[in-house]
Amino acid sequence: MDKQLDLLQGTLDMLILKAVSLGALHGYGILLRIQQISKDRLEIQQGSLYPALYRLEHQGWIASEWGESENKRKAKYYRLSAAGKRRLQAESEKWNRMAKVIAGILQTTPEEV
């Protein structure tokens, strides 16, 4: 249980940054968007979303401001900062590289060893 969460924390950050890069959203909206672009294959623990948002804001990758939601209610919107954009880029590259390496290992046939 714990192990899964750990992985998820690192990737959750990435997912949030990606979601926000497509346009400013409030917390609930980020949740929906992640579900949407993962085609409902990923489930996020709602309780861990907001601490992650606050952490990302504290680290400077996203910035927040209060605005009006669709049904005219006050909500806090998050958008990607310039540094956040660079961070998202770096993290995705790292992720892709890692995936390639692992895929390569997993595809090794007995003859290639």
Add this chain to the structure above:
Amino acid sequence: MESEMDAELRFHIEAFAEDLVRSGVPRAEALRLARIEFGGIERAKEECREARGVNFLETLFQDLRFGQRLLRKAPGFTTVAVLTLALGIGANAAIFSYIDAWFIKPLPYPQPDRLVSFETQDKKHGWTSGGVTSAADFFDFQKQNTSFEQTAAWGGASLNLTGDGPPELIDGGRVSWNFFDMLGAKPILGRTFTAEDDRSGAPHVAILSQGLWQGRYAGDPKIIGRNIAVGGEAYTVVGVMPGTFQFPLMGIANLWTPLALTEMQRADRGNVWLPAFGRLKPGVTLEQARAETATFFAHLEKEFPKTNTNLTWLVSSVTHKIRKEEGGPEVMICFVVVGLVLLIACANVANLMLARATSRTREFAVRGALGATRKRLAGQLLTESLLLFLVGGAASLLFASWGMHWIESQTPGHIRGYIVNYGHVELDFSMLMFTLGITLLCGLVFGFAPAFENSQLDVNHTLKETSGQTSGSKRGARLRRIFVAAEIALAVVVLISATLLVKSFIISVRSSPGYNPANVLVAQLALPKTKYTEDSQLRNFSDEVLSRIRALPGAASTGVASHVPFGGFGQGIEFQVVGKPLQPGERPGAPFTAVSADYFSTMQIGLVKGRFFDSSDAYGTSPSIIISQTMARQAFSGEDPIGKTLSLGEQHSVGTIVGIVNDIKMNYLRERPGWHIYVPLAQFPSRTFGFVVRSSGDPTIMAAAVRDAIWAVDRDQPISSVEPLENLIAVVNTGDRLVADLMVFFSFLAMFLGAIGIYGVMAHLVSQRIHEIGIRMALGASPVHVMSMVLGQGLKLALGGVAAGVLAALGATRLLATQLYQVTPTDPLTFIGVPLLFAIVALAACYLPAWRGMRVDPLVALRYE
């Protein structure tokens, strides 16, 4: 911030709920589901706050507000804790102000580390002259050196003041003309000396101290230019020095005159008597100066082999020399002891805090359940501790200033000149910093324990406990016991050290000084050179005064000596055993006193061998000599000194040893027995006199009569003092007495705090175990059994601490060895007595809680919550 977070999270939940409603879930159900899905809101909020990195200051203020409310709600606890801390920290701060003045603050002169002192040293035999050099060596160096900007010398002097009041003998100084300039001392009136003043035969000038000016001369605004009578001669006052001026190497001085040595005195290379110092040129190091003096003296050795063989100068920093002066070790000891007392006080407060914390475990469990992280709880507890310590620290300043005032009141005037930086012992910035520093340090260290304790709780377990006071984590109880045991150990160390010091002091006071000072009156004076030029005049004076005093009713016996013990004067003389050639560079010398025939019997000094002086030792006959016991033993290594001859001093007067007397104490009660040479006053006339009169009763009633006897012979003769010998001794002892008083105070404090510590822990333990006690008693245990159980527990604790303390003391007291007089650092009486005392005190402290435990009604106890 909080409301924003609230709003944001609420928005989220409502938005989710609305989606659920859109998918068909009824509204109320939707809201509930949304909340469940979200999870613990408070926890999420807490994590958000942490993730956000909450404003440290915000948390701090919140904790401080809460903390001070808590303190106000528990006035008993707060008062005891604050008082304990105030006493402990205050005592430390007071002693620190002296440490600061002595060792840390620079000396009150400009660039004090450029000042170095010169003293003659024998390279071959390793002895140093005790801070002096010869006049010729000094003046030659002064002329020829390149390392020093300026050099100056000084000498102490006792000066007779007459006119403008009763004749008075005061401490003064004769100084080089640039003495004050070198020390950067500016007069408040007039000027300092000039080179013209410092010439033999120049018109006499004097500089007064502020105290003398305001005292004897009533603050005369026209003091500059006024003539005063010093030593029978007229001196013109040219300046007044401020009261804050001090030079500890010279001691107290109230009047300065120029050194004004004659040509003959300046050329004297054989007598080593002149203290001197210098100010290094900018850029010159101590090493370079040392190299220069070494070469210079090598040169002198070759040029003047008779006086300077093997001699060179020891060049040391004045700061270093002053700090090593008497009093340094005593101050350090007080500092260490008072530090231990502080630790004891802090342990007590820590225990108090732990005890209070156990009654708050419920509060913390609830907070933990509500989402407080461990870090947060610990932080709050630490802040509360710090707050308590800071309040104690602030209160301590009051105690500190009382303590400093008391110490100051106990320090008599003539010692003050020797206390480094005396005028600067005050509540100043560095002392405030020190107080703040140790307050914070102790607060953090000792506040950490309860913080650590209480922040880790098994929430479930604690909340299920029925009593408001939980069984209090086992660890907490053990911690308290460790603290108390440690406290006791420290208190034992303090008490043992203090007892040793006080015992040493009492022994030194009670020990026989070699004579019987009871009922002896001493009148001291010095005959001025101008009036008494001939030796015969000196002899006549003492003979006449002595016969007058002898005739007084109430004078059981009388005598006179050139210097009396504890009189503040002393003189030494070089001697040579006739027939025993000296090794090159060897210059034996000993303290030297000229006495009347009846002096020994009046003082009740014992004769060991041979005879006292008598009428056969008159003026004109071959001189007789009496030596002290130690000198007989050491200078003559086994041979009988009686009959041997000594050649004394520069005149090489030869005298025969006719007697040996027991050793006496001349200057300090703690001094080791030394060499002493006595000669008859008739054959070695002296200018200084101490008339001693033994009366049958209180000697002070004779004071007026003795004065009159002296003035009957010479009406204008200033008498420096007429006092019982016991007073003279007591005054010199003041430093030791002060330390002994402080030690007694600290011991009481340590023991008192230790006892409170034991009581507190035992009372708490008993109240924790009331339930258990009730059960035991219901099952048939007798009250006595219960009491012995509790007492046993308490004693075990106390004895553990005492044992640890004794072990620690065995090691620690070795450091005191130099301060102890005739008391060994492992004095068995002390090492047995103190633990015994503690065992009794511990027993007494346990008694009340044990008695309470004994009176427990089992029925009540069983229902006790």
